[in-house]
Amino acid sequence: MTERAVTFGAHGTLVGVVAEPATPGVGTRAVLMSNIGMHHRIGPFRLYVELSRALAASGLFALRFDVSGMGDSAPRRETGSPTALAARDLDDAMTFMTAEYGVTEFVLVGLCSGVDSTHAVAALDTRVRGAVFIDGYSYPTLGYTVRRAVLRPLQPGRWVRLARRLVNGQHRRAAGAAGAVVFAREEPTQSQFANDVLAMSSRNTRLLFLYTGGVTYRFNSPRQLREMLGVSAAPAGIECALMPQADHVFSRTDQRRALCDRVTRWCVSLPV
Amino acid sequence: MLHDLTTAVSPVVPAYYVSGTHALLGIHHVASGTSVRELGVVLCHPAPQEYSQTYWAMHKLAGMLAASGFHVLRFDYAGTGDSSGASDDVSLHGWVGDIAGAMQQLRDISGVRRVALVGIRLGAALALRAVAAGARARDVVLWEPVVSGEAYLSELDAVEMRRLAMLNYPEPDERLDDELMGYPFPATLRAETRAIDLTTEPVGRISRLLVVSTAITPAHEALEGYMRAAGADVTMRAVPDPVLYAGDGHPSDALLSHAIPLAIVSFLHDSAS
Numbered sequence: 001m002t003e004r005a006v007t008f009g010a011h012g013t014l015v016g017v018v019a020e021p022a023t024p025g026v027g028t029r030a031v032l033m034s035n036i037g038m039h040h041r042i043g044p045f046r047l048y049v050e051l052s053r054a055l056a057a058s059g060l061f062a063l064r065f066d067v068s069g070m071g072d073s074a075p076r077r078e079t080g081s082p083t084a085l086a087a088r089d090l091d092d093a094m095t096f097m098t099a100e101y102g103v104t105e106f107v108l109v110g111l112c113s114g115v116d117s118t119h120a121v122a123a124l125d126t127r128v129r130g131a132v133f134i135d136g137y138s139y140p141t142l143g144y145t146v147r148r149a150v151l152r153p154l155q156p157g158r159w160v161r162l163a164r165r166l167v168n169g170q171h172r173r174a175a176g177a178a179g180a181v182v183f184a185r186e187e188p189t190q191s192q193f194a195n196d197v198l199a200m201s202s203r204n205t206r207l208l209f210l211y212t213g214g215v216t217y218r219f220n221s222p223r224q225l226r227e228m229l230g231v232s233a234a235p236a237g238i239e240c241a242l243m244p245q246a247d248h249v250f251s252r253t254d255q256r257r258a259l260c261d262r263v264t265r266w267c268v269s270l271p272v
Numbered sequence: 273m274l275h276d277l278t279t280a281v282s283p284v285v286p287a288y289y290v291s292g293t294h295a296l297l298g299i300h301h302v303a304s305g306t307s308v309r310e311l312g313v314v315l316c317h318p319a320p321q322e323y324s325q326t327y328w329a330m331h332k333l334a335g336m337l338a339a340s341g342f343h344v345l346r347f348d349y350a351g352t353g354d355s356s357g358a359s360d361d362v363s364l365h366g367w368v369g370d371i372a373g374a375m376q377q378l379r380d381i382s383g384v385r386r387v388a389l390v391g392i393r394l395g396a397a398l399a400l401r402a403v404a405a406g407a408r409a410r411d412v413v414l415w416e417p418v419v420s421g422e423a424y425l426s427e428l429d430a431v432e433m434r435r436l437a438m439l440n441y442p443e444p445d446e447r448l449d450d451e452l453m454g455y456p457f458p459a460t461l462r463a464e465t466r467a468i469d470l471t472t473e474p475v476g477r478i479s480r481l482l483v484v485s486t487a488i489t490p491a492h493e494a495l496e497g498y499m500r501a502a503g504a505d506v507t508m509r510a511v512p513d514p515v516l517y518a519g520d521g522h523p524s525d526a527l528l529s530h531a532i533p534l535a536i537v538s539f540l541h542d543s544a545s
Contacts, residue, residue: 003356005286005297015286017297017354038526039324042353045454046320049354072284072299072331214439247439251454253360 001056006063008096013074014089016041016065018101019052025059029129030097031267032090033064033109034117036249040071043111044249047256051109054260058268061103065093067117083186086117094127105129107267110136112248116185122205123196130206130270132263135248138211138219139190141227147220194229201235208266209240210259214248239266287381291373292366297354298347298377301338311411311544312343312384314374316395316402319465320352320359321428321453325516326392328526333390333533340537342544343382347374360456364398364464371402375409386410388540393516394418397468403476410479411543413536416516417483419491421468428452431517470495475502482539484509484532511535 004018033048035041041064042049052062066073067089076085090108097103107130110118115136122131188196200207211219225240226232234240241262246255285300303309315330317323334344349367351357375387388411391399396417403409418424432453450458471494481504483492488510499506513531 003288003295003354005288005354007286015284015299017286038328040327042324044324046353046359050359071327072286074284249454251435251439252448253451253456 001053003052006065006096006100008065009068009073009089009092011074011077014065014068014092015072016063016093017052018097019056019062019064020101021056021059021061023059024061028101028103029105029107029267029270030061030063030101030103031055031107031109032093032097033062034067034086034089034093034114035070036111036114038070041066045251045256047111047250047259048109050256051260051263054264055267058264060264060267061097061101063093063097065089081186083116083120087120090117090121091125094125107131107270109263110134112136113185116187119188119193119196122200122207126203128205130208130267131200132208132210132266134210134259135212135215135219136209137187137193138215138224139193139228140218141224143227144218144220144224151220190228197229197238198231198235201237204237206237206266206270207239208263209238210262211240211242212246212248212250213242213244214246216242216244285381289373289377291350291370291377294350294370295356296347296350296370296373298345298374299334300378300381301334301344301346303338303341303343303382305339305341307341308343309341309544310384311386311388311540312345312378312382313337313388313390313540314371314378314409315344315346316371316389316391316399317346317348317352318393318395320362320455322393322516323352325525326527329529329533330392332529333536336533336537337540340541342540343378343384345374345378345381347377360458362461364401364461364468368398368401368405371398372405372407375402375407388412388543390415390536390540392416394424394465397421397470400470400475400478401473403478404474406476408477410477411540412478412480413482413484413539414495415532415536416485417470417492417495418468419470419495421464421466423491424468425462425466471498475499475504478502478504480504480539480543481506482509482536483507484511484535484539486511486513486515486532507539509535 001022002020006016006018008014036043048064052064055062067086069075094106106128108118108122108128109132111134115133118131122128209225222240250256250259283302288295288297318326334346337344348355349370351359351362378387387409389399389409390413392415396414399412481499488508496506496508511531514528516527
C-alpha cells in the first residue's frame, strides 16, 4: 500500500490522498470519503486514514479528500447549497479516479453530515455501486417510540450520567447560541428518503447503514430502518446494524478498528 | 497591508516527502504577493489531541503568510494526520526530528535560504527543542506554548473528563489508560510529555522570539526570563482572540483565530525586512 497526495477538480483546487493497493483486486473499485463536520479529510481521530489503509490493504483504492471550502481545498467559484457543492466535488472525485486509475465503480462513505452528499449522489449516479451511511438519516417511527419508552428507563448508564450532571453541574452541550444558525443541513423527508433507498436497492446499489450508541436517542434498533422504509423485510442488498459501544465520532481505538473491519469486509464482499 | 490578508487564498501544493523512515505529508503554501521573501516559514502543529481543533487556524495562518510573500510548509508528524505511521507508534523525539526534516524540505522545494518556525501548543515546545538540537531557525514564534508538560497533561486530562461526560458512550468511568482524547497515548509518550519543562531545557541559537497568547501567564513569563538569559530577543504579546476549549474540548470545536495570526505575520514581516 502506498499513499499519494493529489489535487483535482476543474481548477485543481480539491485536495486529497489516494491509498493505492499494492495489488488491485475486486474489479476496479474505489471507496471515497470526505469531510465530517469541521474535520478535514483524515476524519475524527484519523478514522478515514485508518479506513483508507485497511481498504487498500484489501485491494481497493481509497480516496479521502476535502470538499471545496473545507480543509485544504479552496472554495468553489460557483454558488449553491453545501450539499449541492459537495455533490459536485464527489462527481469531480469520481471523474478523477476514472482518469487516473481507470476505476469505474465507486463506494461512497458518509458519516453524520457527510451523509448528505453521499445520499444525494448515490441516489442519482449509476457509477455508485455501494454506499455506507454512518449515523445517517433517521425518522421517528411507532416502533422507535415504543422501544424508547420501554428500554430507556432500563439503561443504568442513563441514570448514572444524569446523577453526575446534577452533582457536577455539567449540562449537555447547547445546540448553539440562540438565533445564530452557523450550520444547517438539508435532510430529505421520510418519504423522499424511502423512495431514494428503495430506488437504489432496485437498481442493485448496495447499502450499509450503521448507527452508533451516540445516536440511540433517535435510532434504537435495526428494525427502525425497515419501519422508516415502510417495508416488512429488508430489501435486497441493504444491511443495517447498531454499534452500541461506539460514540458518534468513534473516539475509541477499538471501536474505530471495529468500524474499519466491518466496512472493509462489506466493501470487499460487494459483487463485481 | 496586513488587513488585506484575511481573505487571501494562495495555491497549495500537497506532496509526500521522505523524512527518516517515514513518508510525511507536507502542504506547501506557495508565496504570492508583490515580493517573495527569502525567509520561509515551517508551521509546527500541536499534538494529535489538539490537531483537528487547530487545523483551520493553522491553514489560515499559512494562507496569510503566503499572501504576504512567505513560502510556508505545514506538515504532519509521523503517525499523525496523513503521514505514514500508526497513531500508537509516535514519540516527541521523533517529531522533533520531523521538524528539522520539514525545514530542509521547504528549502528544497522553494529555494528559501532562511526558515522561521511557528509552533502552536505542543508544537511550540517541539520547535524550541528542534532549534536546541541544531535546526537553524533564528526566528521562532510560540503560539500559546506548552511550557510545562505536567501542567499540559493536567489540562488535557480535565478536558478529557469533560468530553467523556458529554458522550452517550463510553461511560465516563470507562476511560482507558492508554488513550487520551481519542488517540493512543502509550505510557512512553505520557512520560516524554510530562518531562517537558522549557524553563530548564537547553536553548539553541535564537535571535528573535515571539511568545503570543490570548493571555500571558506566569509560565510564559518564566519562559521569557529564561530565554532572555539565554540571549534571545523576546517579544511577549497578549492578543485578545478566541481560545481553544471555548466549547469544553468537544472534538468538533475549531479554533477560529484571527488576531493572533495577524500578529504572527506582522512579527515575521519585520524579521524578513
